[in-house]
Amino acid sequence: MGGREEPAEDGGRPPASAEDVERAWNDTKLAQVLYHDWEAGSYDDKWSISFDERCISYARDRFSAVAGTDGWPYRRALEVGAGTGFFSLNLRQAGVLSDVTVTDISPGMVEAARRNASQLGFEIAGEVADAEGLPFDDASFDVVVGHAVIHHIPDVELAFREMLRVLRPGGRVVVCGEPTRYGDKVARALSRATWWATTRVTRLSALSGWARPQEELDASSRAAALEAVVDLHTFDPGELTALVGRAGFDDVYAVTEELTAAWFGWPVRTFEHAVNPERLGWGWAMFAYNSWLRLSAADRLLARVVPRELFYNLSVSAVRPE
Numbered sequence: 001m002g003g004r005e006e007p008a009e010d011g012g013r014p015p016a017s018a019e020d021v022e023r024a025w026n027d028t029k030l031a032q033v034l035y036h037d038w039e040a041g042s043y044d045d046k047w048s049i050s051f052d053e054r055c056i057s058y059a060r061d062r063f064s065a066v067a068g069t070d071g072w073p074y075r076r077a078l079e080v081g082a083g084t085g086f087f088s089l090n091l092r093q094a095g096v097l098s099d100v101t102v103t104d105i106s107p108g109m110v111e112a113a114r115r116n117a118s119q120l121g122f123e124i125a126g127e128v129a130d131a132e133g134l135p136f137d138d139a140s141f142d143v144v145v146g147h148a149v150i151h152h153i154p155d156v157e158l159a160f161r162e163m164l165r166v167l168r169p170g171g172r173v174v175v176c177g178e179p180t181r182y183g184d185k186v187a188r189a190l191s192r193a194t195w196w197a198t199t200r201v202t203r204l205s206a207l208s209g210w211a212r213p214q215e216e217l218d219a220s221s222r223a224a225a226l227e228a229v230v231d232l233h234t235f236d237p238g239e240l241t242a243l244v245g246r247a248g249f250d251d252v253y254a255v256t257e258e259l260t261a262a263w264f265g266w267p268v269r270t271f272e273h274a275v276n277p278e279r280l281g282w283g284w285a286m287f288a289y290n291s292w293l294r295l296s297a298a299d300r301l302l303a304r305v306v307p308r309e310l311f312y313n314l315s316v317s318a319v320r321p322e
């Protein structure tokens, strides 16, 4: 990570330099480490990640929607691409998992996850590890989980074969929060339009108090450039199911969630990044969250008639054969 400066005050790294971005274009795994190390310090704020009831129930609901509630708590749990621990730490608090080991290709993320766990008052194991080559013995875990991770992994089938290997026979894999092909296209188009409109409107002098400083907007644009390097895949539910089966799993099951909730959520998140954060208080946060909840409830009804490929959020679960 040559050319990097002192850590930023929030404990994360300074924004990737233009040279970093240039080098990362040619090396996906370097890009993953650069981008996610840099994000580690601000990641929880950026994605409104918390370890309270809001995110505990979100994590539990995503897990049970695809894998049911049998077998809780799973004793030996591994998370791949854990980031700051959003999924497994909240699943542990929900009583879904018991002994948690987090892994991530980014050292900064593993550090952040361990810090979050100790702030919550429990110990976890943490290792820097590439999901395509896990540093664990065969059959070491009862469950392997992942959230918003496999779209970053070059060889997704290899990663599932690794997850299969480290699971005990009868153990379960649960991967949630992956973008579908169509859902991602719509979300990105809405986000681009929101960014374009918000950054222009806030240049008006009457709205200057809403504008973000130009250097912060530039840093966001560089991050967006790196994001394009680290986001490798979007998925079709049927194709992902077939891939997980090819990796050796049984009982493969996929669900999709969030249609209108994603159409609302992505522009809202983009808007939040494009304006001065001091302008958005608690009232805004509650409006955004409650609207998302209401739309998610409507989406569950729509799921009866709308093709699953059109929804944004894809989860898959499967079992290692006995």
Ligand SMILES: C[S@@+](CC[C@H](N)C(=O)[O-])C[C@H]1O[C@@H](n2cnc3c(N)ncnc32)[C@H](O)[C@@H]1O
Residues within 6 Å of the ligand: 032, 033, 036, 080, 081, 082, 083, 084, 085, 086, 087, 103, 104, 105, 106, 109, 129, 130, 131, 132, 146, 147, 148, 149, 152, 153, 154, 177
């Ligand atoms: C979008 S973040 C999601 C983090 C966390 N699971 C969450 O839901 O908040 C993706 C994470 O995957 C990690 N990652 C990317 N490629 C990886 C790989 N090949 N092996 C392991 N982790 C990887 C990144 O470093 C990053 O922390």
